[in-house]
Amino acid sequence: MSGGGTQNSLRRALGALKDSTTVSLAKVNSDYKELDIAIVKATNHYERPARERHIRAIFAAVSATRPRADVAYCIHALARRLSRTHNWAVALKTLIVIHRALREVDQTFHEEIINYGRSRSHMLNMAHFKDDSSPNAWDYSAWVRTYALFLEERLECFRVLKYDVEMDRPRTKDLDTVEILEQLPALQQLLFRILGCQPQGAAVNNFVIQLALQLVASESIKVYQAINDATANLVDKFFEMQRHDAAKALEIYRRACQQAERLSEFYEICRCMNFGRGEKVYKD
Structure with missing residues (x-):
């Protein structure tokens, strides 16, 4: 051996x-x-x-x-x-x-x-977490740190929105301007952390990491839906905004366009990973 x-x-x-x-x-x-x-x-x-x-x-x-x-x-x-x-x-x-x-x-x-x-x-x-027992463990540790950042952001988004966007119906269609400008950046930051969960190196083929990534990827759907609804609402209100609010809205809209492109790439990467192929899930 x-x-x-x-x-x-x-x-x-x-x-x-x-x-x-x-x-x-x-x-x-x-x-x-x-x-x-x-x-x-x-x-x-x-x-x-x-x-x-x-x-x-x-x-x-x-x-x-x-x-x-x-x-x-x-x-x-x-x-x-x-x-x-x-x-x-x-x-x-x-x-x-x-x-x-x-x-x-x-x-x-x-x-x-x-x-x-x-x-x-x-x-x-988990910013300082590391498992240096092997080269693979280094890659796994990096993903653990990224996953923890996503969960931190998930809680922060809950604190700002006052509801869980994954578990409840999105409520961003009917927000007023002040609420949109507060909640939409929180949702975009959560999507940023989701997109950051793309695994690298040995983490790509680790089955336990793939299971966690499935949870993350599934949540991106409702997060993106809430962002889309809020962005449409923001556009409708744009010409009624004060100048400083309109500047914030333009930056939010620019980021929404960038994230839409990155999300498409993220889904393609997930699709190519063949989640769970040939592995046993313990359910008993």
């Missing part, structure tokens, strides 16, 4: 040992042992998708029907998992759990994460 193969096998064994040790400690020491175990198992070191039953256990813990203290504990546990790991698979799978929760759990989860970020350092700040 080559030195690289031996090293990778050792890393996998150490990762599995870390996960099993964390699970064992949770069984003894945690007041939320079932949740802690689900988080470890959903975000373990194995370089494959998490089992759906572990993700669903986490979603149950952050629903609107649960005590706020329980939800806060879950968010803190996910944040701790992100801040302590140097493994790309653990970081990526934790971000996927958070992303899916934003899509599939009620919107109180958005508010709880935003509140968590106000009281502590932002849990999605």
Whole structure:
């Protein structure tokens, strides 16, 4: 066996040992042992998708029907998992759990994460994350950082719009001028982060990254629809605007045209990636 193969096998064994040790400690020491175990198992070191039953256990813990203290504990546990790991698979799978929760759990989860970020350092700040265990891990780490930036922007867009553009009907057709000039730049910045999620190098062929990219790409459709509706609304109001607002509107319109072209290229890249070909998704 080559030195690289031996090293990778050792890393996998150490990762599995870390996960099993964390699970064992949770069984003894945690007041939320079932949740802690689900988080470890959903975000373990194995370089494959998490089992759906572990993700669903986490979603149950952050629903609107649960005590706020329980939800806060879950968010803190996910944040701790992100801040302590140097493994790309653990970081990526934790971000996927958070992303899916934003899509599939009620919107109180958005508010709880935003509140968590106000009281502590932002849990999605992955600017310094790196897994330097292999050349491939460098490429995976770069995509993890980009994905975290997208999720940060997703929350910021929710804060500005006061609703989740992916989960709710777009409301940008009927905004007044002040609202358009506030909300449209937030939507364009979110689309900018979506377009930045194009993987590079070894990340292109990584199945777990492809699963996360599918989520990102699917959200671009509603984001772009909301931008189109807002841009049409902006054009209708253009000749009624004050001079400084009209200057802002022209810049927004210019950026919308540029992003439309880039989005077409992004979709073509995604189409060529053959998402999920020949891989097993763990759903039990």
